[in-house]
Amino acid sequence: MKTSKFLATILTASCLLLTSCGKESQAPSTTGSKADEVDACTLLTAAEIETVTGVVPGEPERANPGLNNCEWPNPGESLPVVYIGLSYKAADSWEEYRADMIENEFGDPEESGERVDIEVFGYYMADASTMQVQTREGSLITLRVRKGTRAQMTDLANMAAARLN
Numbered sequence: 001m002k003t004s005k006f007l008a009t010i011l012t013a014s015c016l017l018l019t020s021c022g023k024e025s026q027a028p029s030t031t032g033s034k035a036d037e038v039d040a041c042t043l044l045t046a047a048e049i050e051t052v053t054g055v056v057p058g059e060p061e062r063a064n065p066g067l068n069n070c071e072w073p074n075p076g077e078s079l080p081v082v083y084i085g086l087s088y089k090a091a092d093s094w095e096e097y098r099a100d101m102i103e104n105e106f107g108d109p110e111e112s113g114e115r116v117d118i119e120v121f122g123y124y125m126a127d128a129s130t131m132q133v134q135t136r137e138g139s140l141i142t143l144r145v146r147k148g149t150r151a152q153m154t155d156l157a158n159m160a161a162a163r164l165n
Contacts, residue, residue: 034139034164040086041070043141043160052155053145055081074146084160085142089134094121097134116154119161124150133157137164 041060049057049072057072057080069085091097094115101109109115109123116122120134131153133141141160145153 034086034137036068038068038086038139038164039070040068040084043070043084043086043163044072044082044156046072048156048159049082052152053081053148055146057081069142077146079146081146082156083142083144084156087140087142089138090132090140091134092120097121097123116150118154118157122154122157124153126150129153131157133161135161135164137161139164 041062046057046060049055055074058075060070060072063069063071063080063083063085067085068087069083071080071083074081091100098109101107112127113123113125116124116131116133118133119136122131122133124131128144129146129148130142130144131150133143135141141157141164143153143157143160145156
């Protein structure tokens with residue numbers, strides 16, 4: 001399994017785990033979230049990816065069957081230039097998200113990354129070139145940009161969130 005697919009699967013599974021256990025308020029909600037209604041491949045376009053990253057991506061493809069996700073191959077590379085996954089919200093606030101991550105032994109997100117002021121909240125992990133965004137609409141976006149910067153991921157995450165709202 002490719003490294004990016006493995007990381008994306010772990011992050012998505014972690015978020016899904018957080019929404020399925022613990023307090024009642026954390027249970028996935030089918031109302032107010034487009035996680036099941038919107039195809040992750042429609043959240044970004046190849047032109048947007050090229051503008052932000054400078055890489056002309058290949059045609060989008062499903063990264064992990066059974067999950068609402070998409071990746072754009074990086075021609076000539078084994079890892080995709082962009083991966084995006086869409087799932088149910090992880091928490092209603094940064095504080096709740098952080099407490100749940102610590103309680104479920106995923107570590108303290110403030111030690112392995114940083115909070116980003118985007119939508120309800122975001123979580124940026126520089127080492128993994130990954131950002132998770134809890135949208136106002138109620139979905140969680142997981143975005144990975146190969147060798148991506150925080151600014152690039154923020155731009156792409158804002159574009160994807162705008163399509164949900």
